[in-house]
Amino acid sequence: MSKPLNLHEDRLFPTDPVQRGVARRLYGEVANLPIISPHGHTDPEWFATDTPFSDATSLLLAPDHYLYRMLYSQGVPLEALGVGSRKGASPADPRAAWRLFAGHMRLFRGTPSAIWLNHVFAAVFGFDVALEAATADFYFDRIGELLATPAFRPRALFERFNIEVLATTESPSDELVHHQAIRDSGWRGRVVTAYRPDPVIDPEHEDFWVSLDRFGRLSGQDISFWNGYLEAHRVRRRAFMAAGATSTDHGHPSAATADLTPVEAEALYHRILDGVWSKEDAELFRAQMLTEMARMSLEDGLVMQLHPGSFRNHNANLYRSFGRDRGADIPQATDYVRALKPLLDRFGAEPGFSLILFTLDETAYSRELAPLAGHYPALKLGPAWWFNDSPEGIRRFREQTTETAGFYNTVGFNDDTRAFLSIPARHDVARRVDCGFLARLVAEHRLDEDEARELAVDLAYNLAKQAYKLAGPPP
Structure with a gap:
């Protein structure tokens, strides 16, 4: 007999009856608010073409590194899960991959992935039995049937999820054709981009030279010298703003910033171009470019995001076979106090500049991040991110930052996901956990x-909209 699937109405609320009652009332104020999703990695092509999703594996499993990293840790090869490699698309049969996934559902017990998945299965697809080996084919067939209907096409789901605005993330070498197609289509869904310049800023990025060449050609600038390279960024930032961008995003290994003189910066840039740079030069170049991006944000008004502290592609063998973003990125200790000082000395009190800080190093919350955001007008704290956007991680974030930074030096919640159908589930988790935290207070x-x-509404909706400058009607 199949195990029932139930979403308990009090899930994630405090167990204390008084606090639970308050949490219920607060959640009632925010449960149905529109979703502001200001930073994520969904594919804009979905909304440009509105092509139906094909099957459960390609939609729910293959793009979600939260899921397949857990399976990989238990010896399940990525080849069998529908995950593409450097050789191209996976040869795995989607149904066989789904059966393999369903047979390992026990691995996700107690994890945020189980909460998100069950929300998707129950609230989006209407299942009332749990996914397990015995129900794998039932799930696969039913999801396939639903995905073939108009109600489950990307734009219809976007509207059903009550998403007010969704930001994707693209490289400066992206021509933004899908964002143009969305605007040309007349569809009223608001999908914008964000400027992620890592591939043309990080000499250690495997696509650096290819991206740099495209970057120069798309911008129409001579990037063989420093000022031309900087102007190319300004040109591409303007193109991104025309596609709706209100923010930039920087996924650097550290939070290091620098404030070199123009002569020093140009000399460093030429060492990079000449291929005679060291690891220390690469770090210094990234650090200088954060300060340059801050300077440009002061000029054009784009909000700046910094997502440091991930040791990316830690599994060298997996990286060689499958490429980047395959679940092998590992958090590492990150310094903010000293690392950010050069940038903050220049722009920390500028009223037109806004920098949103994220971390994978929770030890920095109360020691560094909250005191910094509680002082510098330009700084705000992004929500618990990646490995920490779990119920416990969100609670720890509130507990360790509120005393020093308060609520209004934070920016609400963003889902930062590639898994489109999990967006409402992730926002629901954040709203429930925040309501529970407020109920305790x-x-x-x-x-x-x-x-x-009032705080519950701000945390669920207003703060993200304000911090990312997303007021106003769709473009």
């Missing part, structure tokens, strides 16, 4: 309930 008489109601 109410029960401890640290907040009045009317203050908590």
